[in-house]
Amino acid sequence: MEPTTRQRIADRLREGPATASDLASALELPTPVVYEHVEHVAQSVGEGEQFLVAPPACRDCGFDGFDDPVNEPSRCPECKSERIAEPEFLVDDT
Numbered sequence: 001m002e003p004t005t006r007q008r009i010a011d012r013l014r015e016g017p018a019t020a021s022d023l024a025s026a027l028e029l030p031t032p033v034v035y036e037h038v039e040h041v042a043q044s045v046g047e048g049e050q051f052l053v054a055p056p057a058c059r060d061c062g063f064d065g066f067d068d069p070v071n072e073p074s075r076c077p078e079c080k081s082e083r084i085a086e087p088e089f090l091v092d093d094t
Helices: 006-017 020-027 031-043
Strands: 048-052 088-093
Touching: 006 020, 006 031, 006 088, 020 031, 031 048, 031 088
Parallel strands: none
Antiparallel strands: 048 088
């Protein structure tokens, strides 16, 4: 049986950290679709595992206090820069 997209994303995140763009490229999916799946993966990781997020950060001023760390913001609320580093995701066994 073929693994689901969410299973494939979770398996990839067990290998190491990845951005939505990394996952989109590896799984041949549009980045916005990956963000949708990642939200579900975050809620359904297995027992003894944690879904970790390195939040997005502004490359100009370093701001990283975005409201929703699972989505990629388009602009920094502090300096208005559009140079935002994507969040990185990881499924870690604790």
